[in-house]
Amino acid sequence: MKIEHKDYKLLHQYEEDEKLRTSFNLLTEKTYHFDFEKWYQAGYWEDNCVLYSIADKDQVIAHVTVNVIDFIVLGEEKRFVQLGTVMTDPEYRNQGLSRMLMENIMLEWEHKCDMMYLFANDAVLDFYPKFGFVPVSEYQAFYKPEAVIKGPAFRKMNMDDAKDRDLLYHTAKYASPLFKISMKDNAGLVMFYANYFDRFSFRDNFYYIEALKAIAVAEYEEGTLVLYDILALEKIEIKEVIHALANGKTGKVSLRFMPDQxxxxxxxLYKEDNSTLFVQAKQRKLFEEHQLIFPILSHT
Known part of the structure; x- marks a missing residue:
């Protein structure tokens, strides 16, 4: 990729450089009101989170993160690349820096993965089609328990407890696929949501069901149980988890993943506010025909 300004340079996978990482975090905070430093210091930043930035001397001024994520999709293992934290410092906009980064990433990763995708906010919906991305719909599943069936016991997990963090990490790393799209071996990203993402955290939403060797990510909203994710070491029935967590007030269960069955x-249809899923055009048919959704803990 040609960088025309003599003081600009392309940076790649530089998270070990404290000065540059600090500059990246400052731009992230400025743009999205969070940073990655606590996650990095906790040791959960893994090699599949790859930084691509343009810097003016030692200041990061534009950036795209490449997140390499393995999924089980309809029973087949796939390697997807999710693009995230796309940003340019306001003082450096209108120079085509994001375009340069996107073109470089597309060229490098086109033949290294099965698909590239991203979630875009409403302000940039016209930007990504320039690179061959198209918007697709996501879907969600609902379940209405006909009766309250007493399921196995569960307990709320404590993310301040090192044993619970280790349990979550181990379970996420070796979780069995349960959904039409299941993330594989990406415990680092799960830990980000569990304890190190101050803007939008699930740290109070993890429940351990010992009899199932499973961790549910769930929230109670009046009469609705919102089930965001399930991490289990063995194949289990999703309805077993539902009946474990449901109580006498649960009239409906909203799943933010799509069960295999x-x-x-x-x-x-599922539509998250200010967020649209874009995939490469050649993968549009996969989403149109199979009513898919990416589990929320796989978002970056």
């Missing part, structure tokens, strides 16, 4: 579930 959807019999007995109601399926409908």
């Amino acid at each position: 959807t019999e007995g579930y109601e399926i409908s």
